[in-house]
Amino acid sequence: MNRKTAVITGASSGIGMELAPLFAAHGYDLILVARRGERLRKLADDLVKVYAITAHAIPMDLAQPAAGEKLWRAISAVAPDIDVLVNNAGVGDSGDFAVEVPEVIERMIHLNVSTLTSLTRHALTGMVARKHGKILNVASLAGFQPGGPGMAAYYASKSYVLSFSRGIRRELRGSGVTVTTLCPGPTRTEFEETAKAQKTWLFRWSKPMEARDVARAGFDAMQRGRAVVVPGLLNKLLAFSPRFGPAAIALEINRILLAQRR
Numbered sequence: 001m002n003r004k005t006a007v008i009t010g011a012s013s014g015i016g017m018e019l020a021p022l023f024a025a026h027g028y029d030l031i032l033v034a035r036r037g038e039r040l041r042k043l044a045d046d047l048v049k050v051y052a053i054t055a056h057a058i059p060m061d062l063a064q065p066a067a068g069e070k071l072w073r074a075i076s077a078v079a080p081d082i083d084v085l086v087n088n089a090g091v092g093d094s095g096d097f098a099v100e101v102p103e104v105i106e107r108m109i110h111l112n113v114s115t116l117t118s119l120t121r122h123a124l125t126g127m128v129a130r131k132h133g134k135i136l137n138v139a140s141l142a143g144f145q146p147g148g149p150g151m152a153a154y155y156a157s158k159s160y161v162l163s164f165s166r167g168i169r170r171e172l173r174g175s176g177v178t179v180t181t182l183c184p185g186p187t188r189t190e191f192e193e194t195a196k197a198q199k200t201w202l203f204r205w206s207k208p209m210e211a212r213d214v215a216r217a218g219f220d221a222m223q224r225g226r227a228v229v230v231p232g233l234l235n236k237l238l239a240f241s242p243r244f245g246p247a248a249i250a251l252e253i254n255r256i257l258l259a260q261r262r
């Protein structure tokens with residue numbers, strides 16, 4: 001029987017942790033990546049007990065320069081061919097850009113942009129040669145916005161993920177490889193704490209979706225080879241909203257939503 005292998009980055013919590021059992025239930029062997037190795041190993045052990053799969057944990061900091069290359073070597077040592085790559089690991093950072101910590105921004109860009117791009121490039125070599133493969137890139141509702149005052153670098157990083165994924169999807173048409181972009185709105189995970197976004201009006205006013213529902217929407221869209229998926233009806237409307245008004249108004253609304261409540 002042909003085994004299928006999926007790599008999921010950011011599998012130690014939130015959306016990535018909810019994606020893993022969906023792949024396992026569909027018979028995928030798993031390679032799980034994040035920094036917290038204990039959590040990854042526990043998830044891998046739990047899934048192996050329930051499903052007839054193998055699961056490997058690769059603890060690694062993907063915010064380091066050249067992390068994509070390093071991870072690809074580690075993946076290749078475990079599985080020569082992979083069928084699915086899920087670029088889910090990502091972080092945010094709230095605050096005015098001029099006072100954000102430079103190292104925090106640099107690590108965020110490495111993780112959200114550089115490592116995602118590098119891993120995608122490495123995965124595509126084999127996928128294109130085999131005329132078979134799926135990539136699921138996790139962007140955000142933020143990716144549709146003209147800018148995010150209060151989270152400017154994060155919003156820009158997610159616009160990159162959306163634009164990059166749409167571009168390569170078109171390049172790959174007819175190749176047997178699909179690229180799907182998952183664009184969640186506010187979701188109940190560790191993100192709002194690590195991104196220091198708990199006090200923003202966005203997270204206070206909105207009712208976050210459950211990570212399980214977001215993961216399911218992303219998994220289903222990827223299986224169908226869809227281009228972009230925005231889970232949740234309100235989020236779908238919000239994704240379209242920047243098309244109907246001037247960018248200046250969207251920027252002003254985002255500035256209010258991303259302001260920190262005192």
Ligand SMILES: NC(=O)c1ccc[n+]([C@@H]2O[C@H](COP(=O)([O-])OP(=O)(O)OC[C@H]3O[C@@H](n4cnc5c(N)ncnc54)[C@H](OP(=O)(O)O)[C@@H]3O)[C@@H](O)[C@H]2O)c1
Pocket residue numbers: 009010011012013014015016033034035036037060061062063064088089090091092111138139140141183184185186187188189190191192194211
């Ligand atoms: N939650 C939301 O409201 C929301 C909305 C839109 C988009 N998103 C996107 O959804 C994706 C998943 O986030 P989430 O909401 O599930 O948040 P989360 O619960 O904080 O999960 C983030 C995952 O990324 C991993 N990660 C963070 N820094 C890493 C690093 N330097 N190296 C390797 N792995 C790292 C974390 O694992 P370790 O800490 O163990 O490394 C964790 O597994 C992100 O790309 C995020 O931007 C989230």
